[in-house]
Amino acid sequence: MITQGLTTVTRCEKCGRPLTLELGEYIERGRVRWSITGQCTGCPHAWCEQGVSGPTATRIRDALLAEHGPVRLQLTNPEPNPVAVLRALRDALHLPLPEARARATTLREAGLVGTRVEMEFLAEALRRRSIATGFDGPPVNPG
Numbered sequence: 001m002i003t004q005g006l007t008t009v010t011r012c013e014k015c016g017r018p019l020t021l022e023l024g025e026y027i028e029r030g031r032v033r034w035s036i037t038g039q040c041t042g043c044p045h046a047w048c049e050q051g052v053s054g055p056t057a058t059r060i061r062d063a064l065l066a067e068h069g070p071v072r073l074q075l076t077n078p079e080p081n082p083v084a085v086l087r088a089l090r091d092a093l094h095l096p097l098p099e100a101r102a103r104a105t106t107l108r109e110a111g112l113v114g115t116r117v118e119m120e121f122l123a124e125a126l127r128r129r130s131i132a133t134g135f136d137g138p139p140v141n142p143g
């Protein structure tokens with residue numbers, strides 16, 4: 001399973017002792033999902049949340065990008081079937097057509113940048129439509 005995560009320590013809101021936070025992204029049932037697990041080292045305070053989008057997704061994504069760095073996904077064939085690329089991106093990301101078109105253009109010209117899990121997810125969607133991709137593009141500049 002393609003997954004990426006990180007562990008940080010914060011302060012427990014109940015007792016003030018260190019609380020371990022595990023953040024992660026993974027692929028399940030055809031979607032990129034996030035999860036966050038909190039476990040206090042000093043009291044029984046613990047929880048687990050999961051989802052597919054929203055503000056928590058953004059926070060986890062930013063933390064993963066800061067920790068592991070972004071990945072660039074590129075087409076290895078410069079002239080792929082444009083309709084197949086568009087379909088793959090639409091299916092994978094549930095995007096309206098104009099947005100999917102914009103992503104397809106970015107993918108063709110510069111490559112798409114995101115977390116490892118997100119890019120592996122797109123690579124798999126493209127592979128299902130016989131479009132080859134690779135991660136070995138130019139180095140990615142953070143920010």
Ligand SMILES: [Zn+2]
Pocket residue numbers: 012013014015016017040041042043044045
């Ligand atoms: Zn606590």
